[in-house]
Amino acid sequence: MRLNKILKNTLLVLTACLVLSACATKKEVATDVQGQMQGDVYTGTDTVEYLADGVPDRVFFATNESILTTASRETLRAQAAWLRKNPNINVVLEGHADERGTREYNLALGERRANAAKDYLMTYGISSDRITVLSYGKERPVDSGSNPLAWSKNRRSVTVKAN
Amino acid sequence: MTKKILILLFILIPINANALIEVDITRGNLNPLPLAVSPLSIDEESRKGFEKILKKENIGSEISNIVENNLRTSGLFNPLDKKAFLQAPDIANLKPRFEDWNLIKAQALITGKVNYVDDKLRVEFRLWDVLAAKEMMALAFTTVPNNWRRVGHIISDKVYERLTGEKGYFDTRIIYVSEEGPKTQRIKKLAIMDQDGANNKFLTLGNELVLTPRFNPASQMVTYLSYFKNMPRVYLLDIETGTQEVVGDFPGMTFAPRFSPDGKKIIMSFAKDGKSDIYTMDLENRIVEKITNHPSIDTSPSYSPDGKYITFNSDRSGYQQIYVMKNDGSDVKRISFGNGLYGTPVWSPRGDLIAFTKLHKGKFYIGVMRTDGSGERLLTENYYQEAPSWSPNGRVLIFYRETKTNSKGEGFSAKLWSIDLTGYNERQIKTPTDASDPSWSSLLSN
Numbered sequence: 001m002r003l004n005k006i007l008k009n010t011l012l013v014l015t016a017c018l019v020l021s022a023c024a025t026k027k028e029v030a031t032d033v034q035g036q037m038q039g040d041v042y043t044g045t046d047t048v049e050y051l052a053d054g055v056p057d058r059v060f061f062a063t064n065e066s067i068l069t070t071a072s073r074e075t076l077r078a079q080a081a082w083l084r085k086n087p088n089i090n091v092v093l094e095g096h097a098d099e100r101g102t103r104e105y106n107l108a109l110g111e112r113r114a115n116a117a118k119d120y121l122m123t124y125g126i127s128s129d130r131i132t133v134l135s136y137g138k139e140r141p142v143d144s145g146s147n148p149l150a151w152s153k154n155r156r157s158v159t160v161k162a163n
Numbered sequence: 164m165t166k167k168i169l170i171l172l173f174i175l176i177p178i179n180a181n182a183l184i185e186v187d188i189t190r191g192n193l194n195p196l197p198l199a200v201s202p203l204s205i206d207e208e209s210r211k212g213f214e215k216i217l218k219k220e221n222i223g224s225e226i227s228n229i230v231e232n233n234l235r236t237s238g239l240f241n242p243l244d245k246k247a248f249l250q251a252p253d254i255a256n257l258k259p260r261f262e263d264w265n266l267i268k269a270q271a272l273i274t275g276k277v278n279y280v281d282d283k284l285r286v287e288f289r290l291w292d293v294l295a296a297k298e299m300m301a302l303a304f305t306t307v308p309n310n311w312r313r314v315g316h317i318i319s320d321k322v323y324e325r326l327t328g329e330k331g332y333f334d335t336r337i338i339y340v341s342e343e344g345p346k347t348q349r350i351k352k353l354a355i356m357d358q359d360g361a362n363n364k365f366l367t368l369g370n371e372l373v374l375t376p377r378f379n380p381a382s383q384m385v386t387y388l389s390y391f392k393n394m395p396r397v398y399l400l401d402i403e404t405g406t407q408e409v410v411g412d413f414p415g416m417t418f419a420p421r422f423s424p425d426g427k428k429i430i431m432s433f434a435k436d437g438k439s440d441i442y443t444m445d446l447e448n449r450i451v452e453k454i455t456n457h458p459s460i461d462t463s464p465s466y467s468p469d470g471k472y473i474t475f476n477s478d479r480s481g482y483q484q485i486y487v488m489k490n491d492g493s494d495v496k497r498i499s500f501g502n503g504l505y506g507t508p509v510w511s512p513r514g515d516l517i518a519f520t521k522l523h524k525g526k527f528y529i530g531v532m533r534t535d536g537s538g539e540r541l542l543t544e545n546y547y548q549e550a551p552s553w554s555p556n557g558r559v560l561i562f563y564r565e566t567k568t569n570s571k572g573e574g575f576s577a578k579l580w581s582i583d584l585t586g587y588n589e590r591q592i593k594t595p596t597d598a599s600d601p602s603w604s605s606l607l608s609n
């Protein structure tokens with residue numbers, strides 16, 4: 001597991017070096033190295049866990065935003081399908097913000113993000129009785145880094161089984 | 164408004180030989196006033212008496228150390244090295260030989276005496292104007308020996324008030340959130356300490372996440388956010404008895420609580436369906452009122468000291484900005500119009516300013532503006548800092564600051580800092596653990 005991560009990082013660094021030597025501008029390097037963000041929304045799978053096969057547990061947001069991206073809507077449709085198949089399962093939607101905002105505003109922003117996910121699940125037939133919203137604001141980052149990639153992983157709504 | 168330091172100065176230019184110096188404490192004071200804090204004198208019998216109870220070898224020196232430390236950290240005074248003092252404490256307190264104090268360039272002198280009387284601590288102290296060669300103030304009081312640190316703070320407040328014309332802020336406490344553990348899994352506890360960092364105590368055990376504690380005006384109650392049973396709710400805590408209760412019965416997250424200036428209400432945000440609005444709850448009759456009603460995020464409310472207005476931040480314009488409204492929610496006006504995002508507005512206890520956090524181009528600032536939004540002044544810039552809280556005299560702001568982590572995500576810390584309204588005298592306040600969300604109490608003695 002750990003070795004895996006180290007290897008992965010080494011590979012990343014190696015590609016970075018290769019790309020760096022090949023590319024003319026710095027900007028291209030940045031997008032190539034990461035390849036894990038679109039705009040500033042996280043598109044990678046590093047931190048993602050799965051509720052079931054093909055059902056990712058989280059969606060990601062742009063800075064200060066609570067709009068669902070196309071990929072997020074796809075994830076939430078998969079979650080809704082899984083919830084319909086498992087009518088006894090209830091969920092908590094945990095909304096989070098990155099560390100680059102004031103604490104109280106971020107609590108509200110986390111709530112707004114989790115509600116965006118909740119609304120979408122509800123339009124796909126999931127009863128609000130089965131969904132609880134819980135905001136953590138910036139209190140529970142998954143990545144402790146102080147960089148745009150880490151922040152993008154932390155701006156998220158995570159669907160967690162409640163029972 | 165502008166109070167002056169009322170001390171006759173040793174003047175080099177003969178023309179001004181009879182002029183009074185005016186030191187404006189509303190501006191940065193780069194030449195703190197040199198003064199001598201003589202150790203409080205103590206007779207042998209009293210010394211032994213206190214040593215037995217308080218385990219301090221010389222309580223007179225200990226108290227004067229507190230005074231000296233307070234006056235130094237205010238940035239307005241420069242306490243001189245005791246080694247240079249020529250006169251013994253007991254004689255100085257009777258009748259200072261002003262030439263001696265003048266010689267070491269002290270402009271003011273504090274002397275005093277401590278006695279052990281009927282199991283009580285009796286303290287008298289005097290403030291002298293060295294150049295005018297006269298007594299400016301003399302006070303005596305008696306208290307239980309365990310209050311000795313507070314005695315030092317009260318003396319500091321009296322001296323500060325006499326010399327600047329404004330109330331001090333030394334006999335006060337800070338409530339804050341103690342932080343430990345990795346950034347992704349912080350353990351947070353409520354903690355309380357004296358303004359100078361002494362007497363630190365933890366008020367919760369760290370079993371649940373707690374945030375944003377704030378004192379009531381009497382500084383006996385605290386309102387804060389707790390994730391008890393994983394339900395973020397505003398709570399009320401009685402510091403002396405330790406009793407806690409949920410504030411109100413809201414079907415969802417309540418947060419960002421503060422007391423009204425009369426202590427009778429709690430103002431806070433309630434989040435529902437992606438919207439956060441501001442509510443108040445009367446602590447006597449439990450009546451809940453909705454103050455704002457807008458599909459945006461309205462949070463971080465703070466009352467004006469007369470209770471007539473409320474400042475808060477809202478993203479109703481698209482981004483987080485600061486607003487002011489009447490206490491019934493009417494007449495909402497945006498007051499922040501500079502570049503960047505504005506949050507955490509807090510009304511000054513003097514009523515004339517609002518302190519805030521600003522985010523602009525990836526930097527965080529603590530600043531102040533007038534209550535109509537004019538006269539914005541940024542006091543300090545950093546990677547991350549927020550949540551200013553005013554000293555009770557409105558001269559100093561305390562806030563917290565977080566560090567950037569390295570590429571491995573290491574090196575995170577959160578610390579309390581203070582800065583004068585002037586933008587000078589920035590200093591870290593030492594805490595036993597990492598710390599955030601500080602709230603300054605009112606003056607405990609008047």
